[in-house]
Amino acid sequence: MPLGDAMMTQRAVRRVLPDPVDDAVVLKCIELALRAPTGANGQNWEFVVVKDQRSKDKLARRYRQAWWIYHNAMIRRVAARDESMAKITRAVQWQVDHFAEIPVLVVACLRLGVRDGKLPLVPLPHAAESGYYGSIYPSVQNLLLAARAMGLGASLITLPLWSVTSARRALGLPHSVTPCCVVPLGWPRGRYGPTTRRPVGEVTHLDTYGNRPWRDT
Numbered sequence: 001m002p003l004g005d006a007m008m009t010q011r012a013v014r015r016v017l018p019d020p021v022d023d024a025v026v027l028k029c030i031e032l033a034l035r036a037p038t039g040a041n042g043q044n045w046e047f048v049v050v051k052d053q054r055s056k057d058k059l060a061r062r063y064r065q066a067w068w069i070y071h072n073a074m075i076r077r078v079a080a081r082d083e084s085m086a087k088i089t090r091a092v093q094w095q096v097d098h099f100a101e102i103p104v105l106v107v108a109c110l111r112l113g114v115r116d117g118k119l120p121l122v123p124l125p126h127a128a129e130s131g132y133y134g135s136i137y138p139s140v141q142n143l144l145l146a147a148r149a150m151g152l153g154a155s156l157i158t159l160p161l162w163s164v165t166s167a168r169r170a171l172g173l174p175h176s177v178t179p180c181c182v183v184p185l186g187w188p189r190g191r192y193g194p195t196t197r198r199p200v201g202e203v204t205h206l207d208t209y210g211n212r213p214w215r216d217t
């Protein structure tokens with residue numbers, strides 16, 4: 001599908017079928033993800049494709065616990081008076097309840113260290129976080145778009161990784177590898193609905209913050 005169409009319709013599709021997804025399709029999505037940039041071309045990414053039932057069960061438990069806390073502490077009150085948040089809440093609840101049935105979970109990770117002995121990835125003060133996580137999220141967006149183009153349902157989620165220690169244990173990750181987010185993949189139950197986003201003129205500033213000449217266009 002044309003890239004623009006994929007971008008305009010890519011959204012969090014949480015309700016997916018338990019039917020298997022071919023490894024070839026998953027690997028193609030990851031291959032496309034790898035076209036993304038990384039800091040200093042470090043390519044310090046690792047993708048763990050989780051299909052094993054016990055591993056999915058473990059992550060599902062973590063997701064349920066994290067969602068329970070997050071929902072009760074923050075989301076519930078907002079959802080009570082905001083229908084769009086209530087809708088998201090119902091979709092997340094569905095995903096939490098069916099997480100272990102989702103055929104494939106791709107865990108996008110970053111490895112801290114040297115690549116081919118060439119470049120030590122030294123943490124830098126201010127740019128550290130941006131540079132570090134900035135080396136995984138472009139690839140994750142590529143993964144989401146690839147999934148969209150192939151008709152797969154996908155979403156970017158982080159709550160199952162609430163405890164990094166526990167996630168590392170569930171996935172057998174060494175300390176040098178940090179799980180950043182999970183992309184559950186499956187054939188969608190429904191259709192890709194439209195996305196709702198703020199207008200471009202509202203969030204775009206010219207030269208200085210607050211100068212928004214395109215606001216009313």
Ligand SMILES: Cc1cc2nc3c(=O)[nH]c(=O)nc-3n(C[C@H](O)[C@H](O)[C@H](O)COP(=O)(O)O)c2cc1C
Pocket residue numbers: 010011012013014088091092095155156157158159160195196
């Ligand atoms: C950093 C990040 C973390 C997210 N974590 C979760 C999550 O744990 N669970 C979930 O259901 N959605 C999660 N989302 C998905 C957002 O809720 C979703 O992208 C947003 O509601 C827009 O949805 P739409 O693309 O369908 O319009 C996350 C998104 C981002 C960018």
